[in-house]
Amino acid sequence: MWQWFHKLGSPRWFYQISGKFLPWLAVACVVLIATGVVWGLAFAPQDARQGNSFRIIYIHVPASFLALAGYYVMAAAGAVGMIWKMKLADMVMVAAAPLGAALTFIALFTGAVWGKPTWGTYWIWDARITSMLVLLFLYIGIIALSRSFSTRETSARACAILALVGTVNIPIIYKSVDWWYTLHQPATIKLSGAPSMHPDMFKPLLVMILGFYCFYALVLLLNTRTEILLRERRTTWVKELAEGK
Amino acid sequence: MFQFENFDAFIAMGGHGPYVWGAYGISLAVMAWLALAPLRRQRALLVDLRTQLLRTQQQAQRRRGESQ
Amino acid sequence: MSSQPLLEFQALTFERDDWPLFSDLSGAIKAGEILQITGPNGCGKSTLLHILATIEPLNIGTLRWLGEDIAKCRQQYLADVAFIGHQAGLKSALSPRENLQWLSKLHPLSRCTSAAALARIGLAGFEDVPCYTLSAGQLRRAALATLCMTQARLWLLDEPLTALDVQGIADLEALLLAHVENGGAVVLSSHQPLANPAVRTLALDAMAEAAL
Amino acid sequence: MTTLSGAFFGVIHRDLSIAMRHRGDLLNPLFFFLIVVTLVPLGISPEPARLAAMAPGMIWISALLATLLALDNLFQADFADGSLVQMMLSPQPLWLLVLAKIIAHWLVSGLPVVLFAPLLGLMLSLPQAGFLPLLLGLVLGTAVFSLIGAVGAALTVALHKGSVLLSLVVMPLYVPVLIFGSSAVQRAVDGMSYGGVLAILAAVSAFTLLVAPFAAAGALKVGING
Secondary structure: OHHHHHHHHOHHHHHHHHHHHHHHHHHHHHHHHHHHHHHHHHHOOOEOOOEHHHHHHHHHHHHHHHHHHHHHHHHHHHHHHHHHOOHHHHHHHHHHHHHHHHHHHHHHHHHHHHHHHHHOOOOOOOHHHHHHHHHHHHHHHHHHHHHHOOOHHHHHHHHHHHHHHHHHHHHHHHHHHHHHHHHHOOOOOOOOOHHHOOHHHHHHHHHHHHHHHHHHHHHHHHHHHHHHHHHOOOOHHHHHHHHHO | OOOOOOHHHHHHHHHOHHHHHHHHHHHHHHHHHHHHHHHHHHHHHHHHHHHHHHHHHHHHHHHHHHHO | OOOOOOEEEEEEEEEEOOEEEEEEEEEEEOOOOEEEEEOOOOOOHHHHHHHHOOOOOOOEEEEEEOOEEOOOOHHHHHHOEEEEOOOOOOOOOOOHHHHHHHHHHHOOOOOOOHHHHHHHOOOOOOOOOOHHHOOHHHHHHHHHHHHHHOOOOEEEEEOOOOOOOHHHHHHHHHHHHHHHHOOOEEEEEOOOOOOOOOEEEEEHHHHHHHHO | OOOHHHHHHHHHHHHHHHHHHOHHHHHHHHHHHHHHHHHHHHHOOOOHHHHHHHHHHHHHHHHHHHHHHHHOHHHHHHHHHOHHHHHHOOOOOHHHHHHHHHHHHHHHHHHHHHHHHHHHHHHOOOOHHHHHHHHHHHHHHHHHHHHHHHHHHHHOOOOOOHHHHHHHHHHHHHHHHHHHHHHHHHHHHOOOOOHHHHHHHHHHHHHHHHHHHHHHHHHHHHHOOO
């Protein structure tokens, strides 16, 4: 078990093994997302109330899902890196931050575009949108912090601490924003009614969520591999890799 | 089953076309960029490394040539 | 005096962004010894002292205090170490006496009173003026006054001679000598040679070249 | 030998006496607080009814900004003159010394803001019922601002131009306190009970008090090597 753990912690081993299943992941990701997009855009029935604008849900919900999950992935990687001094975990954490921020942006953007035909306005201070915005700020804080340290080790340690503090805070932030929203305006419009959705609408959503998970894993791997090359560029194996190309 | 009567209706999306296509277009573009950016960076990094290695090798050779 | 070293360091390697400052550095400091770290600017003298003082985290290598791993006995170790860095650690708004009184709440500084320490280091009459009125050399003396008061066995001094005049250097050397004769030990970084028979030197520049 | 309580009160005593010698600096965040609140009627409307509607939120936001302004100085000065390193090398636990610093910092930056707030309530025609929850909420809230802020200040202590970064890092974490704090005042103004909201705020501050000193101590160990 421990041997396996240390092996996984070796950036070189990780780079080689991840290179092997990267193409499969890419294929799965493209197939799932393409299926989901075509199914969602053309073949899923339109919503009785919202019409075709409802089709944005197939991007919005998976992106929101992974935006939040991504923060926990980042914090978990940071914790592992801090506790076991595992270099690879630090790299995963650094790789997860911009990816999570981009997904949060997608969730916010699709939410706003969806809002225009539904509520007649691009921006509404809905509880979920507001929480998403705060999440984006948390990501931006981490990215800004990670860029201002001169050494990568210190930067990773600092970001891990901030990510952990943020993780403790996220449930409080979500609860407080929820409560704030019910205080100011009763919830008349629910953005997604996933549980009460018609199965024909729900199936493509499931495909898209799976596709987004694959996409997240794929980009996280790619970012981590870049980070590995960057950090290990003075080692012999990276030099051999550069010459072999 | 295809939900629209013809291709034009599919593009128009019952009047919601710009919103739906805009949301899908921008999102997918961002996602494509997310996937391609690290690949491009990796390639640039490896090319950089290789030229650096070649330069140090050449320097070493030249030094050896001078000393002989 | 036992022959067991106070502080041992084994196979210390320090990299800044995968760039080695020094690697595989080993050594030991026994009671009654002064170890002077020499080397050009940027070779890692301060970093080594910071690692020995546990300010900078240890990446590769081990540190032992009285034969025990420092990770396990950091508290006891810190109680037996006095560190003075580039910055003196004095608040400019407070007087030297107030500064020393505050520091003695944090560190075991009870060998003598702050007034006696300040008198011994040549700052008599300046006990109660704010530190911002003191010169650079006087500030350094005020910081070194903690050495008169401390009960710590190991002193870690980063460039202690900076800004001191001839008399100040002589005073410091007397302090160091008295300390090692009492069974203490000193690690210091400096460019200038010290007029002390107990000094051993550790040249970091050779290390740095070997590492590259 | 050094003692736990000696070190703890030593740090508080030192920080307070330094603050007393720079009394002018103490007033700066207060004037900032006052000026921001003065800008509200100038920028929106001097009409008492409209001001009263905005007062709870505006006072809370300006209090947040005022404490944020003072945060920079929490560890930076000690880092620059080397006394922070002396604290970290004390055999006493670092989190305790950090807590002492936070308490001293709150006494000189958070507490004045709390005491100043009723005056600004008057200026923004806050209804009578709002004053007590404003005071109570600000006592708890500014404490959380100082505690969470300490983590951010510790992380950015060695960075040049750390202050903008510090705000960026810390402000999203202030969201719950702002929500609970200002809505307690709002509820009191609207004639509803506000005890429950203040209780939640108290729970948040108690939790932060338990966690933040350890996080800030860990952050300092990382931050000084920036």
